[in-house]
Amino acid sequence: MVFPVEKIRADFPILSTRVYNKPLVYFDNAATTQKPLQVIRAITEYYEKENCNIHRGVHFLSVRATEAYEDARCVIRDFIHAKSCHEIIFTRGTTESINLVAASFGKQFIHEGDEVITSVMEHHSNFVPWQQMCLERKATLKFIPLLEDGSLDMDAYREMITPNTRLVAVTHISNVLGTINPVNEIIALAHQHNIPVLIDGAQAVAHMNVDVQEMDADFYCFSGHKMYAPMGIGILYGKERWLEQMPPYQMGGEMIKEVFFTHTTFNELPFKFEAGTPNVEGAMGVRTAIRYLGETGMDRIDAYEKELLGYATQRLLEIDGIQLYGTAPHKASLISFLMNNIHPYDAGMIIDKLGIAVRTGHLCAQPLMEYLKIPGTIRASFAFYNTNEEIDRLVEAVKKAKEMLL
């Protein structure tokens, strides 16, 4: 199979821009992906033809915009293989999805002496909300440690579960190490003890098939902007049985059924968790991005990105003094590395001047950096519009940075 990368690149206008008079190489896809013309046009078309506030009006535009928004919800349901559309809650992003669960589930189910399990590899988004909620509710937060290769220590996890454990929250894919965690096993183990599991899917949905029913996740969170859709929109998938029992997260319009001077009754799912005017253009963008991914083929994307990862790993390891962080056998298409004793920011600045966008620093995972005893890493993260030629340019840039800084 030949992957049509040149055809795909033509869909992403930003990829043909130049930085410092050099063709841009964009390897910061784990931070945010670029957007295809199809998504950009869907947003413009929404404002040109459909824009209106939703769920309220009975006039033509309002009905049309409401139908489009609710259709997007069901397209997302199909994308992650959820059971019903009302288990899909629109949020601002992964961060807000996790905050929603931490606040609402925490209020209802976490009490003094309870325990929540997360891991040392989490992004701050799947760390700080649990830490703060546990502090507030006098609960204990426990951290699954890592093995040498950056996999979760599953034996330690097994032993960590106690009768006081109320929730497990782990990432599907580490944004630093690239490790693809064995989420099915993590969830099955927790479920043996009737403990629900939240999966942070921010780094997963754009790179592999996700089936929340097959994995049996209780909550699954992700962001539009990391899957070729706009910023400012994200999704919380939650099993109906949990969402029904959880109190609203924010109060206001849309989330109510009836409001009296003395009390309020709340709307049904999913609206109970969607206070205020939602991001309709964002939903249009996510719907179009999902169609784009579907047309390209998730299996083909997965296979191509694995080829990029294999090539980049082999080429970077040719450089003397390179140290990779994250070498688990199941790994997504990103590489974190350091070389010799060079500070990641110094190397990052030189790589940038050569027209290549990589991420440097703690990558929003300070506890993990503390655990690994490093100041940060340089991270190259790939998408299906990247090429081996671009990886060659990265290798040359890393060599140059090393030459200049050693």
Ligand code: PMP
């Ligand atoms: N979790 C992981 C694993 C991430 O990589 C990120 C973004 N870097 C987030 C959560 C947060 O996503 P957002 O900023 O879109 O809310």
